[in-house]
Amino acid sequence: MGNTDFASSLKKLGPASAKEFASKNAIMLVLAGLVILIGIVQPSFLSIDNLLNILRISSVRAIIAMGVGGILITRGTDLSAGRTVGLAACIAASLTQRPDYVSKMFPDLPLLPFILPVLAAVSAGLVVGLFNGLVVAFLNVPPFITTLGTMVIVYGAASLYVDRPPRGAQPIGGLREDFTNLGTGSVGLPDVFSIPNLIILAAIVTVIIWVMLNKTRLGKNIYAIGGNPEAAAVSGVNVKKNLILVYVIGGFMYGLAGVLLAARSGGATNNYGQMYELDAIAACVIGGVSTSGGIGTVAGMLTGVLIFEVLNNGLVILGVSAYWQQIAKGLIIIAAVAVDIRKYLAKR
Amino acid sequence: MASNEYVLEMSGISKSFPGVKALDNVSIKVKRGSVHALMGENGAGKSTLMKCLFGIYSADSGEILLNGRKVAFADTNQALTSGISMIHQELHPIPYRSVMENIWLGRYPVRNYGIFRLIDTKKMFRDTKKLFEDLKMEIDPARWVVELSVSKIQSMEIAKAVSYSSEVIIMDEPTSSLTGNEVEHLFGIIRKLRAEGVAIIYISHKMEEILEIADDVTIMRDGRHVGTYAASELTTDLIISKMVGRDLTNRFPPRENVPGEVTMRVESLSSSEHMSFKDVSFDVRKGEIFGIGGLVGAKRTELVESLFGLRGIKSGKIWIDGKQVHIPNPIQAKRHKIALLTEERRTTGIFPVLSVFDNTLIANIDRYVRPNRLLDRKRGSADVARSIDMLHVKTPSAATFMKNLSGGNQQKVIVARWLLTEPEILILDEPTRGIDVGAKYEIYTIIADLARRGKTIIMITSEMPELIGMSDRIMVMCEGRATGILDGNEATQERIMTLATQFM
Numbered sequence: 121m122g123n124t125d126f127a128s129s130l131k132k133l134g135p136a137s138a139k140e141f142a143s144k145n146a147i148m149l150v151l152a153g154l155v156i157l158i159g160i161v162q163p164s165f166l167s168i169d170n171l172l173n174i175l176r177i178s179s180v181r182a183i184i185a186m187g188v189g190g191i192l193i194t195r196g197t198d199l200s201a202g203r204t205v206g207l208a209a210c211i212a213a214s215l216t217q218r219p220d221y222v223s224k225m226f227p228d229l230p231l232l233p234f235i236l237p238v239l240a241a242v243s244a245g246l247v248v249g250l251f252n253g254l255v256v257a258f259l260n261v262p263p264f265i266t267t268l269g270t271m272v273i274v275y276g277a278a279s280l281y282v283d284r285p286p287r288g289a290q291p292i293g294g295l296r297e298d299f300t301n302l303g304t305g306s307v308g309l310p311d312v313f314s315i316p317n318l319i320i321l322a323a324i325v326t327v328i329i330w331v332m333l334n335k336t337r338l339g340k341n342i343y344a345i346g347g348n349p350e351a352a353a354v355s356g357v358n359v360k361k362n363l364i365l366v367y368v369i370g371g372f373m374y375g376l377a378g379v380l381l382a383a384r385s386g387g388a389t390n391n392y393g394q395m396y397e398l399d400a401i402a403a404c405v406i407g408g409v410s411t412s413g414g415i416g417t418v419a420g421m422l423t424g425v426l427i428f429e430v431l432n433n434g435l436v437i438l439g440v441s442a443y444w445q446q447i448a449k450g451l452i453i454i455a456a457v458a459v460d461i462r463k464y465l466a467k468r
Numbered sequence: 469m470a471s472n473e474y475v476l477e478m479s480g481i482s483k484s485f486p487g488v489k490a491l492d493n494v495s496i497k498v499k500r501g502s503v504h505a506l507m508g509e510n511g512a513g514k515s516t517l518m519k520c521l522f523g524i525y526s527a528d529s530g531e532i533l534l535n536g537r538k539v540a541f542a543d544t545n546q547a548l549t550s551g552i553s554m555i556h557q558e559l560h561p562i563p564y565r566s567v568m569e570n571i572w573l574g575r576y577p578v579r580n581y582g583i584f585r586l587i588d589t590k591k592m593f594r595d596t597k598k599l600f601e602d603l604k605m606e607i608d609p610a611r612w613v614v615e616l617s618v619s620k621i622q623s624m625e626i627a628k629a630v631s632y633s634s635e636v637i638i639m640d641e642p643t644s645s646l647t648g649n650e651v652e653h654l655f656g657i658i659r660k661l662r663a664e665g666v667a668i669i670y671i672s673h674k675m676e677e678i679l680e681i682a683d684d685v686t687i688m689r690d691g692r693h694v695g696t697y698a699a700s701e702l703t704t705d706l707i708i709s710k711m712v713g714r715d716l717t718n719r720f721p722p723r724e725n726v727p728g729e730v731t732m733r734v735e736s737l738s739s740s741e742h743m744s745f746k747d748v749s750f751d752v753r754k755g756e757i758f759g760i761g762g763l764v765g766a767k768r769t770e771l772v773e774s775l776f777g778l779r780g781i782k783s784g785k786i787w788i789d790g791k792q793v794h795i796p797n798p799i800q801a802k803r804h805k806i807a808l809l810t811e812e813r814r815t816t817g818i819f820p821v822l823s824v825f826d827n828t829l830i831a832n833i834d835r836y837v838r839p840n841r842l843l844d845r846k847r848g849s850a851d852v853a854r855s856i857d858m859l860h861v862k863t864p865s866a867a868t869f870m871k872n873l874s875g876g877n878q879q880k881v882i883v884a885r886w887l888l889t890e891p892e893i894l895i896l897d898e899p900t901r902g903i904d905v906g907a908k909y910e911i912y913t914i915i916a917d918l919a920r921r922g923k924t925i926i927m928i929t930s931e932m933p934e935l936i937g938m939s940d941r942i943m944v945m946c947e948g949r950a951t952g953i954l955d956g957n958e959a960t961q962e963r964i965m966t967l968a969t970q971f972m
Binding site: 335339340343348351353354415 | 560561562563564565569574584586
């Protein structure tokens with residue numbers, strides 16, 4: 121009977137201990153270990169500038185990871201994340217080209233107030249998220265399939281959007297400085313100490329998502345739905361509504377990430393964001409978010425993102441080939457989950 | 469007004485699932501401030517009726533009156549807000565969340581911080597603490613549910629149901645995982661609620677509990693309402709005869725098996741798992757039906773799964789036919805001619821979207837491989853047809869999907885599957901759970917026949933009459949220990965219960 125199974129699996133977990141602390145926080149220890157290790161071999165890795173640079177590069181990825189993370193906690197997934205980032209980047213870039221730029225996508229576009237392009241791009245993300253949520257909640261299409269479909273659709277849409285005769289599909293460049301400043305500027309005293317805008321924005325988003333997951337009904341419901349959907353339903357939680365919301369929030373995050381990505385790189389193409397969803401899912405998973413639902417923390421997601429970025433950066437500094445980085449990354453994903461799953465596997 | 473006496477009236481409720489009429493014109497009236505027991509065998513429709521009331525299912529026909537007003541809940545939220553709460557038969561905890569988050573799920577207290585509405589964790593903690601204090605339960609609201617014992621989780625679910633301050637509380641097998649003291653404690657809570665005017669609908673199989681706590685008893689059989697009686701005019705025997713609808717003597721087929729020499733001997737077997745079975749010794753004979761009884765959590769399933777190589781053993785010895793054996797995995801178990809019918813048919817027994825054909829042959833597929841590595845479909849079909857015939861499996865054809873068969877027929881297919889491996893030792897874990905009464909008799913007949921033909925049968929069952937009615941000998945377990953082995957003829961419910969609760 122279910123009760124006995126549940127009982128035995130519960131009892132196997134046992135009480136908290138030092139070992140359990142280590143296993144619960146294993147991924148943070150791995151991050152710390154990596155940083156120290158690379159720092160010993162190559163001290164320049166530990167310079168403030170380099171560390172800030174790692175954080176800056178991680179910012180956009182972190183925002184995407186937190187969007188996907190909430191969805192993963194509900195036992196869902198979102199393969200459309202990367203392409204949605206790309207679509208949002210294209211929209212933001214197309215509406216923020218300098219008035220004097222030669223090959224403007226919309227030649228007659230006047231100088232828009234700063235907020236409009238941002239809103240347009242984020243709205244595109246919201247629409248994609250809403251669509252995903254509605255399909256998952258009301259048509260009961262598995263999230264993997266739903267978002268696989270939207271991934272393809274969104275890429276098509278982004279390509280159509282940038283494909284403007286007579287120009288054809290081209291990279292969108294020549295962005296306004298006030299816009300690119302969002303992604304490249306910093307706050308603080310130049311030449312003394314300054315923090316990149318991206319890090320500040322990602323920090324704000326992190327706080328908001330943390331509060332959302334831990335302090336709001338929506339957040340608690342997300343964990344409940346992922347932990348035991350039937351329990352949530354019989355306790356009167358509106359499962360469909362909460363599912364839709366979590367995909368919409370995801371969409372919002374991808375929209376925002378797209379804006380920042382365009383601002384950071386000073387342009388966009390329809391191939392922006394390709395495979396970002398896999399990086400985000402991988403980061404969440406090695407950060408301890410369970411793909412079987414109900415488990416995951418913001419700190420874990422961020423740690424996962426940072427591990428990848430530290431690895432990228434560190435291996436470059438150490439002069440390791442980019443191809444080896446790919447192999448290392450893949451192995452880490454598998455190893456992290458293999459270790460993590462020990463916590464939940466019944467001992468046999 | 470007459471309806472005032474009754475807080476809840478359900479009349480003419482019918483509900484069908486594909487192939488099954490689960491409820492047929494059932495009516496029940498519940499007085500306020502009373503404990504109304506709902507009794508019937510597994511599959512009698514008790515839980516289905518309650519799920520119709522609670523908005524999990526919607527009834528095909530019939531009417532529900534709550535305080536004289538017609539209601540039809542589209543979802544559980546409506547039921548909860550209308551004053552009906554429920555303790556579910558299957559526990560529904562969210563494992564990796566705190567106790568308080570489980571209790572207030574779906575109605576977390578919030579506070580406004582400017583434009584934000586955030587969860588008021590302090591209030592949640594206080595309310596939970598107060599709830600547990602009122603109910604005299606000792607559970608830490610902040611602990612994660614995975615860290616609790618099953619009985620604590622059940623207590624938590626009870627507290628949760630009470631916390632809705634409902635007029636009607638449905639308790640579906642609330643004591644299945646509770647110890648004796650905890651049951652008494654629950655009864656204290658029930659009496660207090662009753663005195664406050666709350667109506668309790670109490671579903672249980674345990675006669676003593678019903679006779680102790682219930683005011684009225686409604687008995688159901690095969691989805692129909694048999695009758696509603698005052699608990700004071702009922703006895704255990706009367707309830708059983710109304711539940712099964714025929715004399716007790718006919719509930720089990722006659723057995724002609726003659727136990728022979730010992731086939732399997734187990735000595736001081738201890739599990740490698742934490743808090744599992746310890747130091748269990750017994751032997752079983754050829755042609756014997758050896759029952760294993762005990763309460764949920766007695767680790768009976770763990771024991772037989774260890775015999776089958778699914779779980780680890782720390783110490784102890786197993787002999788089969790006089791030779792000491794080591795069974796590290798099910799493949800070895802199959803080599804030693806052991807078969808196991810698992811308890812959770814749906815999760816570990818059947819392949820729902822494979823055919824009856826595939827389900828029958830799956831454990832034995834090696835034997836149908838021809839030299840060219842393709843399957844010998846002809847021989848397979850012949851064996852499947854023979855099995856269907858022998859075990860009276862009711863199926864349109866061998867190509868029918870397993871999920872379209874009734875529970876009893878699914879179970880027969882699984883029995884057929886294991887019989888094709890030609891086992892000598894057949895372990896049955898709750899073989900009749902979730903099977904309707906008629907099909908049970910057929911399963912009993914099959915078991916009795918297998919024993920007559922010299923198979924060794926080890927059978928776990930939580931149904932006391934089945935345990936007593938079918939077993940040649942009965943081993944009772946409590947908290948992982950074997951507390952006694954009784955002869956089938958001299959076993960009584962009381963003796964078994966005494967042994968089953970020895971350490972509680």
